[in-house]
Amino acid sequence: MNPSAIERVMQRAEALCRERGVRLTQQRRTVLQLLIASEKPMSAYDLLDRLRESVKNPAPPTVYRALDFLMQQGLIHKLESIHAYVGCTHPDHPHAGQFLICADCGEVEEVQDPRITESLQAAGQAQGFRTHRPVVELLGVCAHCRHTKSETD
Amino acid sequence: MNPSAIERVMQRAEALCRERGVRLTQQRRTVLQLLIASEKPMSAYDLLDRLRESVKNPAPPTVYRALDFLMQQGLIHKLESIHAYVGCTHPDHPHAGQFLICADCGEVEEVQDPRITESLQAAGQAQGFRTHRPVVELLGVCAHCRHTKSETD
């Protein structure tokens, strides 16, 4: 993501936290910015390494606490299947993302397909199940990688 | 699952492996049976503990190898969001399950909703994405737990 786009997302996050009366502290801001700026998802320990640049001696709880906060605020998402985190680019309304995760290049596309959302909801309701958090992650190969490596279909 | 149902699933697994020319060895069988018999998903280390009953000194690779094999054969599924595994009760045709995971009682319901499958497929295709493994896990509260604890809606 280009610098101005990063800046825009960060300012949106600032505004959202202000509205909600929660504190986007320096550490939380740093973690968020690292995730927003990253082309690819980052693991907690990737983030921990990068935090060393700005924090004196960060320990795992530091980053996990920031991640928990950011997830609660809907500013990032966790990718369960690869133990990594991505920034959310449209955090205005709370939502559970649906993710296309490329095993080849590692990039992740977040989509929000109403048909998926509705079918999940219907399936849960049919069982009397109350969903708190849907996890939808498609592991595969993205269009770009399929073409560059001439994978047929 | 009751003993005769377990036995039926085990025999189906035996038959499938025979047809495919792969070996359902004693360890693999034991791991599969533990998962089939369990009401709830089990972690790799849960299984490791239970393996001590029948194997002399099992180490992590023992159980992870068995799990890998069983997943390849479609006899079990991994639940990414809770780091646990469940037996598949209808392994005849290969399929990626969709799971309703109760955070309260820990039980898991596997469903196979064509609408979900189709909508995921469509979403992937729209992006030119080739899905190898869809992960669909709904974390929430099952009907039974909602009622016993009188959670409204």
Place this chain on the structure above:
DNA sequence: GTCGGTAATGTTATAATGTTACATTATACA
């Protein structure tokens, strides 16, 4: 402004999950 409560962070240790690498044993089958 300071007191006192809550939120946030620091720090150390450890738990839980998963893998690598290489040695050994079992199985299939020519």
Place this chain on the structure above:
DNA sequence: TGTATAATGTAACATTATAACATTACCGAC
């Protein structure tokens, strides 16, 4: 029986995540 391959044994280690408790920062009441 000999040989190739599959499966297992074994030790060490890598990665991901949490617990527990001490300390510091913030914020509103007074």
